[in-house]
Amino acid sequence: MKIALDVMGGDNAPDSTIEGGLDALKECDDIFIYFVGPSTKINEKLDEFGVDDIKDRFEVVEASEVITNEEKPVEAIRKKKDSSLVKAVSLVRDNEADTAVTAGSTGAFMAAGYFVLRRIKGIDRPALAPIFPSASGYTIVLDVGSNMDAKPEHLLQYAKMGSIYAKGVFKIEKPTVGLLNVGTEEGKGNELTKKAYDLLKEADDINFKGNIEARDVPGGAVDVVVCDGFVGNVMLKFMEGAASFIFGSLKKEITKSFSRKVGAVMLKSAFSDFAKQMDYTEHGGAPLLGVKGALIKSHGSSDAKAIKNAILKQGKGLIESKVLEQFNNTI
């Protein structure tokens, strides 16, 4: 299995990206990595880490340009043909690599999927599909930002893709699907969700459980949640903000007195087990579902571990599950 790694993507690039790639190579024998980026710099780093034992399992691919978060995604993708992102995604398009992984600009990542790989037949809009931590372990939410003004039929396509993905990658036999709404009763919501409800209700290839409220997402009420990209993006980022606010407030409280500090020390392992549950680096990233190839977006602040997990858990998992081939045949 061949992975194209965008070495220049993310806040901690290129050091953590390269390190994450090497960790993946060391942990898993049957992968090959293209390190895509400025070759001099990459080779320097690789020499530093020491790669003698794995040198036949990677290749450095020169890419002189970098796409930043500040650039307009579509424009950047079109102009910067020699960027690490476009080159990594092009390796997938040209069947040189099975999957591309990046921690770079989400907008550019989605634009690269859309314009370099192009959509799968039957999918009008690709969807970014991350995992939310929840009471049931994980809940897949799509879309969280690929498509800002979704139409009802897009939500139906998300439901189908999400179900195949949940079954293929997470081995859930009949994944339940919920429509994110402001109430659970039929007839609730805005114009989009009212129409989407009718479409989802009539689809016989998904296990539709009706409307769910946002509190049911962390509650783990269903396996797959569908919503338009604006709402999903708000929910994803609110989760990040709320977690950081809650941890911050809690930390302030537990360090206020000596006895509290002692108690906090005794609970150190509990807090760290808890933090692990909330930790995005555990899952390693989210796929862009609906394009012709496996693309994985890792969090912008990914460290080496997050990159490694994006490669091994998400990228490798997606390829092995043959989910994308199923999209082609069934949607």
Added chain:
Amino acid sequence: MKIALDVMGGDNAPDSTIEGGLDALKECDDIFIYFVGPSTKINEKLDEFGVDDIKDRFEVVEASEVITNEEKPVEAIRKKKDSSLVKAVSLVRDNEADTAVTAGSTGAFMAAGYFVLRRIKGIDRPALAPIFPSASGYTIVLDVGSNMDAKPEHLLQYAKMGSIYAKGVFKIEKPTVGLLNVGTEEGKGNELTKKAYDLLKEADDINFKGNIEARDVPGGAVDVVVCDGFVGNVMLKFMEGAASFIFGSLKKEITKSFSRKVGAVMLKSAFSDFAKQMDYTEHGGAPLLGVKGALIKSHGSSDAKAIKNAILKQGKGLIESKVLEQFNNTI
């Protein structure tokens, strides 16, 4: 100041509602309460609690019907003229009461505002405006569910109402306003937010700070956040679900071993101080801004304390601030 209390609203009605009303009467000398609901039941409860010392500061108003969460809001408001909710709101319309407080159905509450009190001139859509706990103390978000398919001009009206409310009730001199969006740069978002941005940017009577992301809401980046009611509702309910998930996971972790349990006991006061910060009962509810009168919605699971705070902090605060009169003159 006269308060109309919907005694039958909420999961803990009528016991906690009546108790909350009595607590408010005992805590604050200059209020008068109409207990609106089935009079026999209310009188029974009042006798039980003992009300000799405050008997000239309340009145029981008979209302034989109850509107439930399961009913269609608009239909219920129109048909059930003798419901505790419609009667309480009618007391405000008829200038018998200064404000009405309910913990009942949010939909019916909003419909009552819209159809019984009616809109203030210049406001096309009222907005439900709760407080989110945040790093800066509190952040006012509007709308969270009154208006499902908002138009750009509605968001401008929310920004103006939210600013006057933040200044009047929370004494913030020049409240900052943020437009909830998927990125901070101008030009980001869906059709609604792109157009709303232009309107907000040009308004000279608000302190507009541009787009904010959902992570900035708990982050406390601005005083007032505007968004359409669907998105706001998702964020509000996600917050509830996330808090309950996080508390649940944390509790599981800290009770896993004996030493952890000991540590947890030492941190008991820290956890309770922390929980207080997250506690919706502290704020007591949210006003429906933009209708001709002060209406306060308390959480459906309100206990007596939440009802008391809805009356004293929200209801009384809103009346004293004369915010509604300012809406009339300036929007």
